[in-house]
Amino acid sequence: GAGVSQTPSNKVTEKGKYVELRCDPISGHTALYWYRQSLGQGPEFLIYFQGTGAADDSGLPNDRFFAVRPEGSVSTLKIQRTERGDSAVYLCASSFWPYRDLLNNEQFFGPGTRLTVL
Amino acid sequence: GQNIDQPTEMTATEGAIVQINCTYQTSGFNGLFWYQQHAGEAPTFLSYNVLDGLEEKGRFSSFLSRSKGYSYLLLKELQMKDSASYLCAVSSPKGYGNKLVFGAGTILRVKS
Numbered sequence A: 001g002a003g004v005s006q007t008p009s010n011k012v013t014e015k016g017k018y019v020e021l022r023c024d025p026i027s028g029h030t031a032l033y034w035y036r037q038s039l040g041q042g043p044e045f046l047i048y049f050q051g052t053g054a055a056d057d058s059g060l061p062n063d064r065f066f067a068v069r070p071e072g073s074v075s076t077l078k079i080q081r082t083e084r085g086d087s088a089v090y091l092c093a094s095s096f097w098p099y100r101d102l103l104n105n106e107q108f109f110g111p112g113t114r115l116t117v118l
Numbered sequence B: 001g002q003n004i005d006q007p008t009e010m011t012a013t014e015g016a017i018v019q020i021n022c023t024y025q026t027s028g029f030n031g032l033f034w035y036q037q038h039a040g041e042a043p044t045f046l047s048y049n050v051l052d053g054l055e056e057k058g059r060f061s062s063f064l065s066r067s068k069g070y071s072y073l074l075l076k077e078l079q080m081k082d083s084a085s086y087l088c089a090v091s092s093p094k095g096y097g098n099k100l101v102f103g104a105g106t107i108l109r110v111k112s
Helices: none
Strands: A005-007 A010-013 A019-024 A031-037 A044-050 A053-056 A065-068 A075-079 A088-095 A113-117 B003-005 B009-013 B018-025 B032-037 B044-049 B053-057 B060-065 B070-075 B084-094 B097-102 B106-111
Touching: A005 A088, A010 A019, A019 A088, A019 A113, A031 A075, A031 B097, A044 A065, A044 A075, A044 B097, A075 A088, B003 B084, B009 B018, B018 B032, B018 B084, B018 B106, B032 B060, B032 B070, B044 B053, B044 B060, B044 B070, B070 B084
Parallel strands: A010 A113, B009 B106
Antiparallel strands: A005 A019, A019 A075, A031 A044, A031 A088, A044 A053, A065 A075, A088 A113, B003 B018, B018 B070, B032 B044, B032 B084, B053 B060, B060 B070, B084 B097, B084 B106
């Protein structure tokens, strides 16, 4: 079946602009995660959805970042008033309900959106 | 706090064995993952340990000691295609969630 998909694959914007990044998880996965990865670093957690609700948004850096998942499937990460420091690869991952299978609680990652803020 | 340490870079020869270490200190623990990430690509799952001991999966094995906050990934019979970044990540539960806390990754270079 299809994996996690993310669009766009690349986004170049100017400082101060608004951007939306989209994630389409694997069908049947109820958990969805957003991470941000800077060059030479591991992914950094941003927010986690269980169904439609944000169960943990402790990783969002500030109130310019917001994410939604209105129907419990596709999610959109929204960044207002972008800054150069927001430039990174934004990764989305999905998994089954976390406690469905403790022996293989794997998160499947999408290819990411590379955001460049000029 | 959350802290995951792994070496920045390693080099090994094709056909050899390499061990990549990871130490962690996290608030909450629900297992440790190893992911492989080729340049410009998404991380892909390699292994998961939630109990102490060794998990073997073909050419890859992963070990966990929860009391020591320590894990390693063992790669045998290295191939050129194994050149990649290897990410150690701890699953940190909050409520029903399981966010992953990643280390910075170990870049493995396999030379012929």
